[in-house]
Amino acid sequence: MKLALIRRSFSATGGAELYLQRLLAGLVREGHEVDLFAEKWEGQADGVQFKPVPITKAPRSERAARFAINVRRVLSQEDYHCVFSLERTIQQDVYRAGDGLHRVWLERRRQFARWWWRPFIGHTAFHRRMQKLEALTFDPANTRHIIVNSDMVRGEIAQHFPAFPQERIHLVRNGVDPRRFQGIDRNAARQRLGLSEDDFVLLFVGSGWERKGLLWLLKYMAAQAHDPALKLLAVTRDRVRGPRSPQIVLPGPMKDIEQAYAAADLLVFLPIYEPCSNVVSEALASGIPVITSSQNGAAELISPGLNGHVLDDPRDLATLGAHIAHWRVAGRCRVQADVPLDIETNVQNTLRVLELAAADRTRRDGQVVA
Numbered sequence: 001m002k003l004a005l006i007r008r009s010f011s012a013t014g015g016a017e018l019y020l021q022r023l024l025a026g027l028v029r030e031g032h033e034v035d036l037f038a039e040k041w042e043g044q045a046d047g048v049q050f051k052p053v054p055i056t057k058a059p060r061s062e063r064a065a066r067f068a069i070n071v072r073r074v075l076s077q078e079d080y081h082c083v084f085s086l087e088r089t090i091q092q093d094v095y096r097a098g099d100g101l102h103r104v105w106l107e108r109r110r111q112f113a114r115w116w117w118r119p120f121i122g123h124t125a126f127h128r129r130m131q132k133l134e135a136l137t138f139d140p141a142n143t144r145h146i147i148v149n150s151d152m153v154r155g156e157i158a159q160h161f162p163a164f165p166q167e168r169i170h171l172v173r174n175g176v177d178p179r180r181f182q183g184i185d186r187n188a189a190r191q192r193l194g195l196s197e198d199d200f201v202l203l204f205v206g207s208g209w210e211r212k213g214l215l216w217l218l219k220y221m222a223a224q225a226h227d228p229a230l231k232l233l234a235v236t237r238d239r240v241r242g243p244r245s246p247q248i249v250l251p252g253p254m255k256d257i258e259q260a261y262a263a264a265d266l267l268v269f270l271p272i273y274e275p276c277s278n279v280v281s282e283a284l285a286s287g288i289p290v291i292t293s294s295q296n297g298a299a300e301l302i303s304p305g306l307n308g309h310v311l312d313d314p315r316d317l318a319t320l321g322a323h324i325a326h327w328r329v330a331g332r333c334r335v336q337a338d339v340p341l342d343i344e345t346n347v348q349n350t351l352r353v354l355e356l357a358a359a360d361r362t363r364r365d366g367q368v369v370a
Contacts, residue, residue, distance in 0.1 A: 001358055002033045004075060006085040006092065008067050010041035010050075018278065019098065020086060022175060024048050026347030035080075037071050061125035064088065065133050081358040088130070088137045093357040095137055096147040100275035100297075101156045102130045108273040108295060109210070112315070140164050145357050147172050147350065149276035150297025170353045173339060174278055174298075175346025181286040184262035193249055193263050199231045200328050203264035203288070205257060205279045206271075207237040213270030213293065213314045214238065220317045221247055230324075235260050261286035266327050270314035271296050281341045287334035291323050307335035 007020055027034050028047035037051045044050075053071045055063060068089040075083060075091075085092040088102075106122040113121060136142055138161040146169045148154045154169050187197065195201055202221075206212040214236065221232050225245065233249045234240065235257065240250055254260055261267075267283035267290045280298035283290050290308035292299050302308040309323040 001081040001354065002035075002079075003027065003354065004035050004037060004051075004078065004080040004083045006037045006071055006083070006087050006089055008039045008064075008087050010036060010038050010043075010045070019174060021045065022177070022343045023347060023350065026343060027351070030347070030351065035078075037074065039067055059125075061129055065129050068133060068136075082354045082361065084354055084357075085137075088133045090133075090136050091142045092144075093361055094145045094147060094353055095143045096149075097153055097157070098149060098275060100153050100273065101160060102127070102134050103160060104156050105211075105273045106131075112272045135161075138164055140168070144168065144360055145170060145353055147353055149174050150300055152297040152300065153275050170349075172346060172349040172353065173301075173341060174276055174281055175343035176278060176281045176285050176341055178285040178342055181258045181261055181282055184258055184286075186262050189259045189263040192259065193233060193251060195231060195233070195249065195263055199229055200266075201231045201233055201264045202266050202268045202324070203260055203283070204232065204234045204236065204268060205260065205282075206235075206269065206277070207253075209238050211271055211273060213272060214240070216270055216314055216317065216320075217268055218248070220320055221245065223317070233260055233264055257282070258286070261288060264288055265332060266291065266324065267308075268320070268324070269293075269296070270311060270320075272314060274298070276300075281337070284335065284337045285341060287336065289327050289333075289335045291320065291327075301337045301339065301341075303338060307337065 010020060024034060024045045034047065035049045035051050037053050039053050039055055041050055051074065053067060053074055055066050055070060058066050072090050082094065083092045084094045086096050086098060106127060109121050110118045138157065140163060146157065148169060148171055151171060154171065157164060157169060158166060190197065204214055204217055209215060214234065217232065224230050224247065228247065231247050231249060235251060235254050237253050261283060265288060267279060267288055269277060269279055270293045271277065272295050274296040276297035280290050280292055280301055284301065284307060290302060291311065292302065293311045293314040299310045302310050304310060311319055
């Protein structure tokens with residue numbers, strides 16, 4: 001197939017674009033011709049043709065909409081079997097809702113914000129335009145099929161956009177490379193990060209102080225000063241505010257993140273909204289259990305007591321402590337997910353949706369169906 005993929009920015013080394021890197025490589029391996037439409041990119045993806053979608057200077061509130069308009073104009077001059085968008089854009093055969101719903105993110109921000117700040121959330125021009133663009137994306141006249149990476153997001157679409165047919169929404173779990181996270185020398189990883197053999201190490205991976213729940217984990221650690229063997233390894237680009245306890249290890253961003261998983265005993269990731277975080281899949285691929293929040297679509301991968309626990313409220317530090325104690329008593333044990341999380345499965349399932357959409361387009365162009 002000749003495929004058009006849409007993503008505003010691409011980086012060959014950026015962690016946020018890791019899913020797209022894996023997908024592009026998988027599509028090329030399968031022999032498909034792939035063009036990537038982007039406003040900007042860094043590096044190169046083998047076998048992929050980059051198509052620039054320039055945007056003139058514009059305020060932040062307008063850039064997403066301008067990109068959507070411009071990419072539609074550029075695509076109207078091309079011919080593809082399937083147009084696959086990873087951005088909120090106006091017209092495409094398949095849209096991957098990897099960022100979830102902007103309006104649900106605003107709801108979660110209001111839910112967890114301090115009471116006096118709640119009335120101000122979501123009323124800027126940026127948020128109004130993003131919700132308007134999102135409504136266009138989820139209009140069934142503009143998008144033929146939707147890929148979601150969790151049932152949580154599927155339910156959010158059904159709630160906020162009930163006109164979109166459920167049979168045209170497809171669940172495709174995120175994919176990782178399990179081999180990358182296995183066979184790492186645990187002792188060497190701990191020595192590198194200044195951790196001892198006897199430490200019980202909690203791991204946090206991610207940037208975005210508000211959304212990903214690092215604040216509550218730091219509050220929990222602040223109450224554990226009496227327990228020097230409990231450590232928090234926080235791999236983040238964020239500036240971490242508050243007291244710098246010897247229990248908190250801040251290595252900064254790590255390209256070889258598999259070393260952090262090898263050194264850890266337990267991933268603790270408590271977002272207020274996350275469609276389906278890759279870090280949960282990476283932790284399970286590494287064999288370590290996960291504590292996450294129910295506001296994370298990846299919580300669907302957790303079987304409580306078997307490979308982790310799920311908090312209904314990420315602010316519930318008492319329950320968090322009980323779950324941490326459970327895994328501390330259990331000791332070092334290897335866990336796994338109940339479903340395949342490898343990138344090959346992800347690519348094959350994605351391809352099935354793209355092929356379905358391409359067949360739909362052929363029938364529509366041939367006026368076989370309305």
